[in-house]
Each structure stands twice: as structure tokens, then as C-alpha cells.
Amino acid sequence: MKINFCSGWTYCRADRPEMKYHISLPHDAMLTEERTLDSRGGKNIGWYEGGDYIYEKEFQVPHLYEEQTVILEFEGVYHNAEVTLNGKQAGSFGYGYSGFSVSADGLLKGGKNLISVTARNSDQPNSRWYTGTGIYRPVYIHVLPKKHFVPESIRITTVDWKKRKIRIEAELNCLGEAEFQIMDQGECLKTECLTGEGLLSTEMEVESAQLWSCDSPKLYKLRAVFGDDIQEVSFGIRTVTVNSREGFCINGERVILRGACVHHDNGILGACAYEDAEARKVRIMKKAGYNALRSAHNPCSKAFLKACDKEGMLVMDEYVDVWYIHKTMYDYAGNVEHNYRNDLGGLVRKDFNHPSVVMYSLGNEVAETSEKKGIRLCKEMTDYLHELDRTRPVTCGVNLFFNFLYSAGFGVYSDEKAEKEPEKEVGSAFYNKLATILGDSFMKFGAALPVSDMKTRDAYEKMDIAGYNYGIWRYKKDTKKYPNRVILGTETFCADAALFWELANQYPAVIGDFVWPGITYHGEVPYRGWERKDGKQVxxxxxxxxxxxxxxxxxxxxxxxEADYTKVVFGQKPIAIGVVPANLADETFDVSAWDLTCALGSWSWNGCEGKKTKVEVYAGAYAAELFLNGKSLGRRKLKRCRAVFTAVYEPGELKAVAYTKSGQILAETGLYSAGDDTKLSIETEKGTKELYFIHLRYTDSKGILKPLVQGEIQVSVEGGELLALGSARPLNPRCYLTDCTDTYYGEAMAVIRPQKEKTVQLHAKSPHGVGEIMITPGCTP
Known part of the structure; x- marks a missing residue:
């Protein structure tokens, strides 16, 4: 029996035990902290203060639990967690991104019990990005009868996708008979019973079963029964193969990975891993044209994997950002050598039955891969993952140029340097700063140097897939130099999407690309170099x-x-238009290495009449022509699916037409200006259950967004809890836990958790009008 254990908690800062707050999990305590220049984590974590927190919950336990096996499962606590039950130590766990379990046997008593969890995050700095703090993923209690399956022992493997044959493995804690049923939406397709003890294994063919793939992510359920213990596990029937001759294949069919890197946070919700928020992130990325996500740079949540299974999104699940060389003073470096077997074991147990997980990554930009000790560790971890899971390949995101720079003594971390110069960039941050100053060509040029090849080739031999961070200029030559090497762009620039697509279609050994990043995240500021105010960089x-x-x-x-651009490049969309905001058109921009453009898909720049701006047309065609209110602004050849025009803003219709070389029309699209009237529009996203994501937008009466309209929005909520409110503006002095927000290019968002059986009402007022929305229980938004 699995019991949700997320309600009825309190939390406090460890140094302020008298100030307790009632909460439900998941919870991110870092969002409640001040953002100041005194933050030892600094810009890496978005200037938040770090702290230690104590979470407590009183709960009742039936006396019969004292005779059963009871396990507490924590999906994620950041970090250095300590758990006590009724004042006695129950367990501890250091890594902030892995789930862990503690046994409650002998610690629970019939009646009232008290659990206390301490999350320590005052050891700053310990990360290069926003971590959040506290119990930020769900908690469950598992109550097991005397006869039960060993927890997390049920494994389902596709043996033969053509015959729809699967292998089922499960471990029993004692002698007995277990029944296994393959279920499809309540219908039992096949049943088998096994008698024994310890590890049981059987193979079953489900001839009528459909295969799981990106385009058709069919899921089945295994219902396993052992006495009173009933476990249900979702799975899909699919195999993964990869080699340099055929590329990356699912069920024998080549798939090119159109990937994006994503951090673990959920925007204005911080690190809280609500199931709806994780599923929403996956849907957004799917809609943006991606078929694969990399969990940068730590293991993702169970809810994230569940959503990827359902949506047909492929996953590279990544272990860690450091091995034994620190990037910040108190990060996880040094623990990996001692803990990797336990950590990787947990990673595999979490991932094994998820068809969406297609590979593991050992780490990100670990310069250890340039030296003998690190290469040995790379082999040890790869071999260990192969022992645990023979069905998935192993990679690692290696920055080729960074490996060379590190070996030459640049950007090397030391505690002494960190104490004397805490703001000095080291490791990946040092490399990123160089790229920000010198641009993406500098990074790609450095990766193409022979010495960068020399400092990475030995580590690449130890993994199944060679992960290249910003090394696209090596792809073509390395397919010839290393004919058996499989190449994956584990971190790439948006500007290189078209080149990647050309190379991947030409060379099967180039299996995919993961752009940095898919979704904007907290911390590691600022990378969008075009944010300006009054003509000066903010x-x-x-x-x-x-x-x-x-x-x-x-x-x-x-x-x-940029999302439209990649969709066009990958053949997900025929044509699109992007416009540099007309109010900024006369600015001089330093677009960062990670940005292709600062364009938006809008032609509503009220107040900018007569101003020149840049218009970008994206199309998979020979040439494009731009029209403004029926008048041609010229025709240009498309270079790698992109052409740039100059236009003087005037309201109306902006239209783009794509042509073949012979002049035939391939596709066309248009943008339309908003009217003079302005209103506050409120809209709720569809597809969520536990949370409501409500967009607050300034539009005209027809619903066309007005990006330049500003004005603070005040929000009040009845029938639910306002979990977060805010815009996506990177420059945001506000807290996301208030009832007032500004907008960012005309938009903000509120996230509400409804109260049970109550109608949610949101009221909003602004200088441009008021609005409200009502959501009744049982009605999907």
C-alpha cells in the first residue's frame, strides 16, 4: 500500500524554530528567502540566501503497522537530509537530486508519531544554478504485508520488439506464488503465475500489443500480485540500439534526437516538482518541436518520467555536474567516487521501467575526463551502469575545449581561490564567461583544435556515446577519424540547429542535438545579453x-x-516570422552565445510607428519574401532556413511567403497588429489536475497580445491557494510569493492549487482593466 504523505507538514528555519509555517509538499524554502548581495551563492543561485530548514509532521499510525514493513520514500530533498522518527535517527542522504528511502521498522508506534526532516543548504556556494531548498519532491509511505515484493525489484525488459516479447523479473521476500497480469485499460491481455522465492523471472509474448515510440507512445500496465501485496507498474514495449552505421534506433527505426536541456526547476514555482508542473514542462517542450530532453545536470523526478512516457518524449537522465574536481566550494565533488554505486543504483531503479529513458549520462563538463584518474572513473561508472542495465547506452557531456583549458591550468578551482576571490569564475562558469565575451565561434574553434581531441578521445572510448558540448565543428571530421564513434551534441547553440540537421541526415553516427537551454531557469544569470534599459545593459x-x-x-x-526557428529547421513547421521588438530596434545588442536572436512572433508594437526594426523569416525553402500591408519589402535567399529583413513599423498585416528555387510558393504565414483598445485577458491552461496555470495578458478585444503594454497586476484568489505569481522577466526584483506582479512583454502567470470541492475564483485588477475567472471542481481547465 502506497500512501501520499505530502499534507500536514510544518517547516521553519533551523535558526528560527519558533517561527513555524503550515505547508503541503512539495515545498521550496529558498523562494521565501531574501535575494541580496550577501548571498554566498551569488548570481549562480539567483542571489538567494541559503539556509537550513526543519520539516515536521505529526501523524497517526494504526497498531497493525507495528507488525508490518513500513518504508518512507523521499523523491528529493535538497540537500544533506537527515530524517528522525519519534526522536530517533531513521536515515540520512547527501545528494540533493536523488530519491532515497528509510525504514521505519522499530521506530513507529501505534497512535501519534512525529517525523522530522532537516534539509541543510547553508553550506553555500554548492551549485552553479538555482537548487531550491527543502523537501521539493513528494514523500510517500509504503506499508508492506509480511509476504511482499522486494521494493523496486520489478523490472520489465523488451526482449524482442518484433514478437512483442517481454521479460518480467521480480524478487519475493519469501517462498510463495506470484501472479503477473499484462493489463491494457482494465483488460487483462495475459497472465502467468510463478512459484519460488528470491528472484523470479519469466518471458511473455503479447502478440496483439502495440509498440511504444515517440509518435505512438502506447503504455501497458503490469499488475503483480503476491499475497496481499499488489504492485502496478507502467511500461512500454520498445528496444533501443545505437551504432555509428545505423545511428540511434527505436524498434529498428532510426530516430534523430531533436533535444533540449532542461533544469529541474519549474519557473515561478521554483524547485517544487508538482506532477502537473512536471507534465506541463514536458508538454511545452513537445509543442516546441523537441522529441528528447536532457535532465541537466542531475536526475529528474518520477513525475517528469511519467509525463515523458505518456507524451513520447525521450530522456537522457544525467547523474551529476561534478566528479572529484570542485566547481563550487561545497558541491558534490569528492562524494562521487565513494557514492556512485549507490547513486547510480538509485538512478537505474527509478528509470528502468520507463520507455522514455533511452540513455544515461555520467556527468556534465567534468574536466576529469582529460586525465588518467578521471578516465578510469569514467570506465568504472560506465561498466557499473552496464551491469545494472544492459538495455541503455551511456554517455557523458564533455566540453572538448574545456578539457584542454583545464589541462593547461585555466579555470581550475581551489578552495584558496574561492576564499580570496569568491566571484572568480572557475570550471564550467569560467568557460561560459569566455563564451559570453568572445562568442560561440570561439568555443567551437577551440573544440576543433587537435589538442582538444587529444584531451577527450581516451574518455570517449570508455562510453557508448561520445557527448560533445559545443563541438559541432568536429562532427564531420570525427565521423571519418573515428568510424566507430557515435556522436551526440549533449549541449549546443541554437544558431547551429540547421548545421546539425544537415550533418545528422548525412551521417548516421551523428545521432542528436540538445540545445542549451530549452526553458529559461532560475540562477546562472545573466545569459540573455540583449536585456536593456534606457540604452544601457541592465x-x-x-x-x-x-x-x-x-x-x-x-x-x-x-x-x-528561436523555438519557431528550430521547428522550421527540424521540419516541424513550414514557415514562421520573428520580429525584433520595435521599441529596442535602435539599440546595440550583445546577443549572447546561447541566443540566436531576440525576436518575438508579434507585429503589435504600439507607439513605435515609423521605427525601423529587423524581421526574420524562417522557412525550409530557397527564398522568402516579406510583405507589409500588401507591399513587398523584398525577396531574400534563405541561409540555413533564415533570412533577415528591415521593416519600418506600421500597424496592419506582416506576411511572409516561402518559395522554391523555381519561384513556386511553398508556404506563407502572417502576423497581425493589435488594435488601440487594451484589456486584461485571463486564460487557464488545459490539461492539468492538481494545479491551475492561469495566464494574465494585455491584449486587444480580439485577443491579440500587446507586448509593450505594461502595468502591475494585483491578484486575489478564493477557493484555492495562490502558489506563485510572476512574469518571466529575468530582471525581476520581486518575490514570486506575493499577490502583485508586473508583466514581461505583455504577460504574467498565476499558479493556483484548488481547495477540495471548492470553486476557484481569481480576481485581477490593473491600470488597463479588471478581470476574473472561475473554475468549478471536476471541470478540467
Missing amino acids: FTGSPAWAAAGSGRVDMNGREWS
């Missing part, structure tokens, strides 16, 4: 900066034109 080390700002999709889920 970023001066101010704690008002909260987010990196460099995603193809912003923190609240809006796509930038």
Missing part, C-alpha cells in the same frame, strides 16, 4: 536578476522565435 551584479533568460521558451512557457 546587469551590473544586481540581485534583481533572478534568471538566466536564455531559453527557447521562457519561464512561464512562452516560445521565443
